[in-house]
Amino acid sequence: MGGKDKPRDLVQGTLDMLILKTLTLEPLHGYGIGARITQISKGTFQVNAGSLFPAFRRLERDGLIAAEWRVTENNRRAKWYVLTPAGRARLKHDMRDWETQAAAIGQILKARLADL
Amino acid sequence: MTRWIRRTLSGLRALVRRRADDTDLDDELQQYLAEIVEAKVAAGLDREEALRVARAELGSPAAIHDYVQDVGWEHRLVNVWDDVRYAARGLKASPGFTLAVLATLGLGIGVNTAMFSMLDAVVLRKLPVPRAEELFALYENAPQAAPDPVSGSGRYLRFSYPRYMRLQEALGPHGSLAATTGTNRFPARLPDGQRISVDLQLVSGNYFETLRVQPARGRALTLEDATDRAPAVAVVSETFWKHHFSATDAAIGQTLEINNVIVTIVGVAPSGFGGVWLDDSPDLWLPVTLQPAIQHRTNTSTYGAVDTTHSFLGQDRIAWLNIVGRTATDERRLAETLLQTENRLALADFALGAAENARERESMEGHTLALESLSHGFSRLRAKQSKTLLALMGLLSLILLLTAANVANLMLVRASRRRRETAVRVALGATTSRIVAQVLVESLLLALLGGAAGVLAAGWTRHALAKQLTGTASMLPVGFSLDLRTLLFALLASVTTAIVFGVAPALRAARAGSLVSAGLNERETVGLAALRGMRPFVVLQLALSVVIVFAATLLSRSLLNLVRVDTGFASEHLVTAQFFNARALAASGISLTAVEDRLVSAANSVPGVTSSAVSVCGLIAGCSYTTSVRIDHVDGTVPVYQNWVGQEYFATVGMRVVRGREFDEHDTARSMPVVVVTESIARHYLAGRDPIGIRLRGLAASQQYDAEIVGVVADVRPVTLRDAPAAMVFYPYSLRRADAMPTAIDIRVAGDPNRAVVGVRDALTRAEPRLTFNVTSMPMRLAQHIERDRAVAYLTSAFAGLSLLLASVGLYGVLSYLVGQRSREIGLRLALGAQRSNVIALVVKQGTALAIIGLALGLAVAPLATRSLQGMFFEVSPLDARMFVSVALVMLAIAALATIVPARRATRVDPIVALRCE
Numbered sequence A: 001m002g003g004k005d006k007p008r009d010l011v012q013g014t015l016d017m018l019i020l021k022t023l024t025l026e027p028l029h030g031y032g033i034g035a036r037i038t039q040i041s042k043g044t045f046q047v048n049a050g051s052l053f054p055a056f057r058r059l060e061r062d063g064l065i066a067a068e069w070r071v072t073e074n075n076r077r078a079k080w081y082v083l084t085p086a087g088r089a090r091l092k093h094d095m096r097d098w099e100t101q102a103a104a105i106g107q108i109l110k111a112r113l114a115d116l
Numbered sequence B: 001m002t003r004w005i006r007r008t009l010s011g012l013r014a015l016v017r018r019r020a021d022d023t024d025l026d027d028e029l030q031q032y033l034a035e036i037v038e039a040k041v042a043a044g045l046d047r048e049e050a051l052r053v054a055r056a057e058l059g060s061p062a063a064i065h066d067y068v069q070d071v072g073w074e075h076r077l078v079n080v081w082d083d084v085r086y087a088a089r090g091l092k093a094s095p096g097f098t099l100a101v102l103a104t105l106g107l108g109i110g111v112n113t114a115m116f117s118m119l120d121a122v123v124l125r126k127l128p129v130p131r132a133e134e135l136f137a138l139y140e141n142a143p144q145a146a147p148d149p150v151s152g153s154g155r156y157l158r159f160s161y162p163r164y165m166r167l168q169e170a171l172g173p174h175g176s177l178a179a180t181t182g183t184n185r186f187p188a189r190l191p192d193g194q195r196i197s198v199d200l201q202l203v204s205g206n207y208f209e210t211l212r213v214q215p216a217r218g219r220a221l222t223l224e225d226a227t228d229r230a231p232a233v234a235v236v237s238e239t240f241w242k243h244h245f246s247a248t249d250a251a252i253g254q255t256l257e258i259n260n261v262i263v264t265i266v267g268v269a270p271s272g273f274g275g276v277w278l279d280d281s282p283d284l285w286l287p288v289t290l291q292p293a294i295q296h297r298t299n300t301s302t303y304g305a306v307d308t309t310h311s312f313l314g315q316d317r318i319a320w321l322n323i324v325g326r327t328a329t330d331e332r333r334l335a336e337t338l339l340q341t342e343n344r345l346a347l348a349d350f351a352l353g354a355a356e357n358a359r360e361r362e363s364m365e366g367h368t369l370a371l372e373s374l375s376h377g378f379s380r381l382r383a384k385q386s387k388t389l390l391a392l393m394g395l396l397s398l399i400l401l402l403t404a405a406n407v408a409n410l411m412l413v414r415a416s417r418r419r420r421e422t423a424v425r426v427a428l429g430a431t432t433s434r435i436v437a438q439v440l441v442e443s444l445l446l447a448l449l450g451g452a453a454g455v456l457a458a459g460w461t462r463h464a465l466a467k468q469l470t471g472t473a474s475m476l477p478v479g480f481s482l483d484l485r486t487l488l489f490a491l492l493a494s495v496t497t498a499i500v501f502g503v504a505p506a507l508r509a510a511r512a513g514s515l516v517s518a519g520l521n522e523r524e525t526v527g528l529a530a531l532r533g534m535r536p537f538v539v540l541q542l543a544l545s546v547v548i549v550f551a552a553t554l555l556s557r558s559l560l561n562l563v564r565v566d567t568g569f570a571s572e573h574l575v576t577a578q579f580f581n582a583r584a585l586a587a588s589g590i591s592l593t594a595v596e597d598r599l600v601s602a603a604n605s606v607p608g609v610t611s612s613a614v615s616v617c618g619l620i621a622g623c624s625y626t627t628s629v630r631i632d633h634v635d636g637t638v639p640v641y642q643n644w645v646g647q648e649y650f651a652t653v654g655m656r657v658v659r660g661r662e663f664d665e666h667d668t669a670r671s672m673p674v675v676v677v678t679e680s681i682a683r684h685y686l687a688g689r690d691p692i693g694i695r696l697r698g699l700a701a702s703q704q705y706d707a708e709i710v711g712v713v714a715d716v717r718p719v720t721l722r723d724a725p726a727a728m729v730f731y732p733y734s735l736r737r738a739d740a741m742p743t744a745i746d747i748r749v750a751g752d753p754n755r756a757v758v759g760v761r762d763a764l765t766r767a768e769p770r771l772t773f774n775v776t777s778m779p780m781r782l783a784q785h786i787e788r789d790r791a792v793a794y795l796t797s798a799f800a801g802l803s804l805l806l807a808s809v810g811l812y813g814v815l816s817y818l819v820g821q822r823s824r825e826i827g828l829r830l831a832l833g834a835q836r837s838n839v840i841a842l843v844v845k846q847g848t849a850l851a852i853i854g855l856a857l858g859l860a861v862a863p864l865a866t867r868s869l870q871g872m873f874f875e876v877s878p879l880d881a882r883m884f885v886s887v888a889l890v891m892l893a894i895a896a897l898a899t900i901v902p903a904r905r906a907t908r909v910d911p912i913v914a915l916r917c918e
Helices: A015-025 A030-040 A049-061 A085-110 B002-016 B018-042 B047-058 B061-069 B074-093 B095-124 B161-174 B207-211 B238-245 B288-294 B329-354 B358-365 B380-417 B419-427 B432-470 B484-517 B522-564 B582-587 B592-604 B649-653 B679-685 B753-767 B778-785 B787-821 B823-831 B836-872 B881-907 B911-916
Strands: A065-071 A077-083 B135-141 B176-180 B184-189 B195-203 B233-236 B255-258 B261-268 B284-287 B321-326 B368-373 B574-578 B609-615 B625-631 B638-645 B657-660 B674-678 B695-698 B707-713 B728-732 B744-749 B774-777
Touching: A015 A030, A015 A049, A015 A065, A015 A077, A015 A085, A030 A049, A030 A077, A030 B018, A049 A065, A049 B002, A049 B018, A049 B061, A077 A085, A077 B018, B002 B018, B002 B074, B018 B047, B018 B061, B074 B095, B074 B432, B095 B380, B095 B432, B095 B484, B095 B787, B135 B329, B161 B176, B161 B321, B161 B329, B176 B207, B195 B255, B195 B288, B207 B321, B233 B238, B261 B288, B284 B288, B329 B368, B380 B432, B380 B484, B380 B522, B380 B787, B380 B836, B419 B432, B432 B484, B522 B787, B522 B836, B522 B881, B574 B753, B574 B778, B582 B592, B592 B609, B592 B744, B592 B753, B609 B638, B609 B649, B638 B679, B649 B744, B674 B679, B679 B707, B679 B728, B744 B753, B753 B774, B753 B778, B774 B778, B778 B787, B787 B823, B787 B836, B787 B881, B823 B836, B823 B911, B836 B881
Parallel strands: B195 B284, B233 B261, B638 B728, B674 B707
Antiparallel strands: A065 A077, B135 B321, B135 B368, B176 B195, B176 B321, B184 B195, B184 B255, B233 B284, B255 B261, B574 B744, B574 B774, B609 B744, B625 B638, B625 B695, B657 B707, B674 B728, B695 B707
């Protein structure tokens, strides 16, 4: 229960894509994924647990990522996420979409009357 | 698509593994937290500080659980399940409320379900054959025809065999026509020698093929079976097969003896198939060509001179077959044209050659052939009762609506008591939609439990209901059962009821929720708004119960009138016996006159019997022979009922002889023919003349002789109690027409007729063991005769009582609620010195206003609403002013009762308590 305002640090709908992208590099556990996103974005995106875990569950259920319990470098049990072939395909598709949209949005934002 | 399947599966998996998934997530969060701590420690924080920061960063694990759960669709199910458990707990906590609601709903849904199963079997259900909508029946529109119990007035449903063949030929490849008789009873012998009687139909060879009925075992009848020298075969019904052949395949090839004809069983009809006569399903079907062999002679209409002892198959003047046909729907019009053309030509021929006079010819040429959909089969019950059934169903739906309105009010009151609980839930973060869903789930749960109780109630009551409505169990159609359709109906009724009574409380709960969160005083605002919401329900309830009470009053008065009606004979000391198989005796060459003598002397020898007499038709037995006679001095023909009665008949049954004499031992077959007529003939046709000595003659071929009127008896209701007293001609039994079989013997006794029944039955059976007697006292017969009227009147009165109770509870509820809501105001008024009478007036004013509006509304629509029951009224009028007054008085009395208790409670409000309450 309680208010359902989830953290909106990211552009809506991009979190899944970022998680998938992170996992193309290597399998990671939950904290690792969040930390990696923060690290690569140089601190621009802080993804909290309240957003990450539902996203993991969503991706897992759609068969885009798979999970298994392994031992971490610190010798602790952790749940590691791996990209599946379906996930790889989805990422490719989403990135193409994203690039098209970003380019279009960029054009619009840059537009001046003289160019029309 | 695959994604959708994957989501469904993963959702189901998650439901099953809910607990395991939860622990899994806990572990994962634990590990996540540990990683943060490691990172913070690595960044230089001490472990304790790191843990604190990490906890803050992670947030509430419970919230994360919730978010994760919300990912799948299955969390909605989980919510609903939680709501159901919550609702069940709430209902268990207030057993009084729950039981009251369940009892009302169970009753409401139960009677509706029982009624529906009846209505479905009789009116709604199609014949259980493939593409029933392609079926049609043929009938002839004949403006002068006598009323037919199945198809209404002015129609002939029966055709001769040659006509059937010609019509079939005319239709050609555009469809097929099959012929069937109605159901008739015959004596039969089973393979083991046991004597039974069977109900059978004679059908054309293509009957099963036309209906597209596949046999369950063996084969159906074929066209070859209905040819001249084909061996005698039969298809038996599934019920007959189960009952007499234990449902074994060995039945095929066994033989039955039917009226001395050996018939081989070739097939078993499928379960649930009982022919096209719904409430008269046979034990077996025989080819139509067996008519002469088994001597099927009943239920025929004849034109002109015919010989019924010869085979019917070649005779065009004996109509005895119903024709049912099938065409593709788009060929129906073509088929109609083809058949009508053939019929016109045939009728013209027929009229020219056969009809005796111009008038008859003209009337015959006026006949037209018509096709009518037969998708639902023939049903006497439907023809007679569909209106009654629909009217009662309508009445019951009204009661269900009333029940729902009442439950809605109860729920509103309950919700207002639970507003604190709702406020707490809202404060804890429950969304409005969750609260509304919760109330609706509670309503649905109540309704479904009520529906289950209703199905149980329907199971117990429906047979009683059906028997009450049909009078006999044997008229019940094959399809009458608590089947899937009925259960679906009960489910639908429950859900509809839940929606009707659940929406108002749900909306109110939603408003309460939003108001509480806005910090408003819910008691002052929502409470009175709810009251406004409840008032229309109560007015509606009152109006509905006015209508139902109105209907009940009309029906009860009708019943009373039927009980008190002057039958025209003296029933108190009368015993009556019916027997239906005299035809079989006559067919085997036994003299029925001798049988009559034996029966009368046997009855007279029973102690306490004063006299007895045989007749063709019994009294109020649904038996009638109508004909027309010519009377001297009267122009044209006179339509009359006729009966053939034995010596001392009038003295025996207690019909008053107002002029002349009754039949005696001198009125034999060889003496001058005499008749006795009823007063209405004398009054209408012989005004001013002395009827004694006037002669009349029949139009039927065998009755065209002069008979002298020797007596006049008081008017009598000939066939049923509802018939107006009619013109009737009594012939002596010795002049009995060959086709009119005796079916009754009436016996006058000195004492209680019910006590004489057994003695009379024994004496009659000893005298003539080949006949089966149905012996009963006349008062009992009359009671049975109006059983249906009695049942409907009782049922409606019970419904009226129920609806009155519901309406008064509704009124009571609203007023109690009003007193509760305004107790602070009332307390204040009392504290400021208001008189108790003023406080009472406040409540009474509210109650009376509601009652009067409801009453006015109800009385305005009642006469219209009860019009559909017209057929059941007997000598009453819905526009009788006394009706309005008596209904109004009853309603006002009830309203007063429902008002007094809350009004008195209002005066007992303690000002101190009321003011402190907030």
